[in-house]
Amino acid sequence: MCGIVGFVGDINNPFEKLNKAISKLNRRGPDANGYFLDEVNKVYLGHTRLSILDLSNKSNQPFIKNKNVICFNGEIYNHINIRERYFNNYKFETNSDTETLIVCLNEYGLEKTLSLIEGMYVFIFYNFEENKIYIAR
Numbered sequence: 001m002c003g004i005v006g007f008v009g010d011i012n013n014p015f016e017k018l019n020k021a022i023s024k025l026n027r028r029g030p031d032a033n034g035y036f037l038d039e040v041n042k043v044y045l046g047h048t049r050l051s052i053l054d055l056s057n058k059s060n061q062p063f064i065k066n067k068n069v070i071c072f073n074g075e076i077y078n079h080i081n082i083r084e085r086y087f088n089n090y091k092f093e094t095n096s097d098t099e100t101l102i103v104c105l106n107e108y109g110l111e112k113t114l115s116l117i118e119g120m121y122v123f124i125f126y127n128f129e130e131n132k133i134y135i136a137r
Contacts, residue, residue, distance in 0.1 A: 031051040063096075071123060082104060
């Protein structure tokens with residue numbers, strides 16, 4: 001089970017606080033950890049990873065693609081079916097459901113993506129070009 005954390009707004013020493021929060025979540029995701037900082041818009045995201053579907057480092061999070069970043073915990077059971085049905089000609093870089101999720105969110109938005117995915121999940125999706133944050137669980 002992965003761990004996710006996020007802060008938004010004026011925070012003293014955000015990098016230090018993010019690292020502290022990530023270290024407390026390490027037992028949830030001992031395989032990797034990472035962070036994303038948008039100091040202009042004051043958005044700070046962190047993730048600890050428990051590798052299950054795709055063990056490669058390419059699937060580490062926060063996962064960034066097309067001016068979007070995601071921190072995701074869970075599993076999208078039908079992510080292969082979504083790839084085959086909606087993104088047959090798309091060149092995915094990983095075998096992870098995380099990449100499927102961020103590509104689907106980028107293409108179809110939150111509402112349509114939530115209607116397509118089946119699984120158990122929680123995620124923070126941030127479009128740093130538009131400075132919009134979405135949280136789904």
